[in-house]
Amino acid sequence: MTADLTILYEHPAWFVPLFAALDRRGVRFDAQHLSDHRFDPGDPVPPAPVVLSRVAMSSFLREGEHGIFYAEALFAHWAARGARVINGAGVIAVDRSKARQLSLIAGLGLGIPRTRVVHRAADLAAAAAEIGFPLVVKANIGGSGAGIVRYASADELTASVAARTAPESVDRVLLVQEYVPARAGIVTRIETLAGKFLYAIDIESPADAFDLCPADACEIGRGTGAITIIRADPAPELIDAAERIARAAGLDLGGIEVMIDARDGVAKFYDINALSNFVARPLDILGWDPHEQLVDYLEAAIAASRS
Numbered sequence: 001m002t003a004d005l006t007i008l009y010e011h012p013a014w015f016v017p018l019f020a021a022l023d024r025r026g027v028r029f030d031a032q033h034l035s036d037h038r039f040d041p042g043d044p045v046p047p048a049p050v051v052l053s054r055v056a057m058s059s060f061l062r063e064g065e066h067g068i069f070y071a072e073a074l075f076a077h078w079a080a081r082g083a084r085v086i087n088g089a090g091v092i093a094v095d096r097s098k099a100r101q102l103s104l105i106a107g108l109g110l111g112i113p114r115t116r117v118v119h120r121a122a123d124l125a126a127a128a129a130e131i132g133f134p135l136v137v138k139a140n141i142g143g144s145g146a147g148i149v150r151y152a153s154a155d156e157l158t159a160s161v162a163a164r165t166a167p168e169s170v171d172r173v174l175l176v177q178e179y180v181p182a183r184a185g186i187v188t189r190i191e192t193l194a195g196k197f198l199y200a201i202d203i204e205s206p207a208d209a210f211d212l213c214p215a216d217a218c219e220i221g222r223g224t225g226a227i228t229i230i231r232a233d234p235a236p237e238l239i240d241a242a243e244r245i246a247r248a249a250g251l252d253l254g255g256i257e258v259m260i261d262a263r264d265g266v267a268k269f270y271d272i273n274a275l276s277n278f279v280a281r282p283l284d285i286l287g288w289d290p291h292e293q294l295v296d297y298l299e300a301a302i303a304a305s306r307s
Contacts, residue, residue, distance in 0.1 A: 003030035004302045006047040006083075008071060009054035010034040011062070014277045018054075021291040027299065034059070034067040039074050046083035049305035051075065052298065053087040056275050057096055058143025060170050068096055068141065068170075084301055086252040087274045094249045095274040096141050098175055104248055105269045110241050111261075113268050114178040121161050121168075127176040128157055137166055140173035143275075150179055180268050182259035188232050190242035191276055191290065193253045193297055197239045199286055200232040201279050231285050234258075238267060245272060253294065 005022070007029055009015050015031075022029050030047060034055060053075060060066040076089040087095075094100050099117045106112050116127035117140075128135055133154065139147025147167040151157040160166045167174060185205070191198040205227040234242075242256040249272050257271040282289045 003028050003048045004305075005029040005050045005052060005298060007031045007052045007054055008034055008037070008074070010056050010059045010067065011054075014056070015054055017278070017289075017291055018294065021289070021295050022298075025295050025299070027295065027302070034071060035063060037067065037070070037074070039077060041077055044081055046078040046081045049083060050298065050301045051078055051083045051085045051088070053085065053092065054275065055092065056143055057141055057273075058146060060141065061143065061146050066170070068092070072096075084305055086298075086301065087254065090250050091252070091254075091274050094272060095254075096171070097173070098138060098140050098142065098271070099173060101249075101272045102175075102270070104272070105245055108241070108244055108248060110245070111266050111268045113180050113270055116176045118174050118176065119172050121164075121166055121174070124161055124166060124174065124176060125154065125158055128154060131176055131178050133157075134179040136177050136179050138175040138177060139167045139169035140175060141169050141171050177270075180259055180270075181262040183262040183265070187257055187259045188234055188238070189255045189257050189273075190232075190234055190239065191253075191255045191278070192242060192246040192251060193290075193293060195243055195247040195251070197243060198253075198290055198293060199279075200234050200239075201285065202230050202232040204228040229279060229285060231287075241267070241269065245269065249274075253297070 005027060009031060019031060055068065055071045057068060059068060072089045072092045075085045075092065079085045079088050094104065102112045102115055114131055116130055118124060118127050124137060134150060134152050136148055136150050142148065147169060149167050186202045188200055188202050190200045238258060245256050246254060251274055253276050254272060254274040255276050256269060258267050258269045261268050278290050279285050
């Protein structure tokens, strides 16, 4: 092994700031692109003592032959051969299933939107009758707002199913979920590192705009002004809840998304995202760059691998 750190990534632009931060600090790393990757399950030597997953669940949007399930098998192999895999196979298993995320969150006694999980489009109407309208249908594996559609009525949903325009998920699992009106139209994303609060941002978007990715590359693709992002100071109980979720999910780093239900003021947690691109223009929004803390964490992991 010549590198101290291997990074497996998929998106061609999202991790330029991370790579630059590692270069500035002199970390010996090898960035491996997921799309053209292959591995030998008989190889006893991982590529580096520390591996960082930067695998996006939205990769299926960019490549039909996506590597989500491949990466899960690869990380399990590298971990079994002695590598410290950050956000490894177990985390991917949670990250790629909104149903598992909601079960985990509810199991901690925290609020979630009322939800039913199905695996056939034919069952959407029956599930919707238990939830009530308006509601959203979500793909179990999503990302960047993909696979989420709001329906205002049973007729609208029935017509969509008949026309085969309802969302689909690459794993065939769908969620029928109440449409939660977020207080002031704001979703809060609480970022964690090593199970502890790192920072938080409030994201405000137009109604029914579900792409809330806050990173530079997302802003470029979506256009500036599509969402509004400001630094947030969540209540201590929300920070505590996010840290509990991160630890229960085994997240080494990742974001927890929550909204305050405008109807009753109850916090509804609804997403665990293991792919933290970090916020665009961090110096302007936060006053500091969280990539430096991530590199500190990676350097500590590398040092621990040598002991």
